Amino acid sequence: NAGVTQTPKFRVLKTGQSMTLLCAQDMNHEYMYWYRQDPGMGLRLIHYSVGEGTTAKGEVPDGYNVSRLKKQNFLLGLESAAPSQTSVYFCASRPRETGNTEAFFGQGTRLTVV
């Protein structure tokens, strides 16, 4: 049971380049989330999905797009990377049942935009 897997683990982009981060979970969870973690700050929600084919904006969505074509996958896209998007990105998933369910996190993707 792999849990939540993020691809890639590290990436360096030049300003203006695009890329897609992949998150895959094998726990049949309905909810999936993308966060970014910056030094001295708590994880901030970029986008989330409550089910296949649905996405919604979080608190810092600008510059990012997402898609959830399959229940197990949640993709985060950067169309034109900027240095301000240098961060560690975490994907998480949790089942729908109640608010007490645990969120499971991937190992993170460290992205540097130069």
Added chain:
Amino acid sequence: KNQVEQSPQSLIILEGKNCTLQCNYTVSPFSNLRWYKQDTGRGPVSLTIMTFSENTKSNGRYTATLDADTKQSSLHITASQLSDSASYICVVSRSMDSSYKLIFGSGTRLLVRP
């Protein structure tokens, strides 16, 4: 404003000593509070969950407390070990919608020295 504040930001203790980490929150309506441990280069992993009616919960050497009246929680680590060196994140879940959004504190970075 829904916020989670943690203190101290960082802490250094000697192996075998005890320590207590603090979390104050203003999140409403409150669903539950989780303490996560995040090892360097890894995603957060849940240590314990506290719901509104719970005051104390232990998980091995970790003991969490919750005072829902004052909106404060603490995480006490007993007989610290080198492997306890990590960031500890307090996460509060809001119950106002079906997505149960998570509000993250910025974490306490703990270093246990031999």
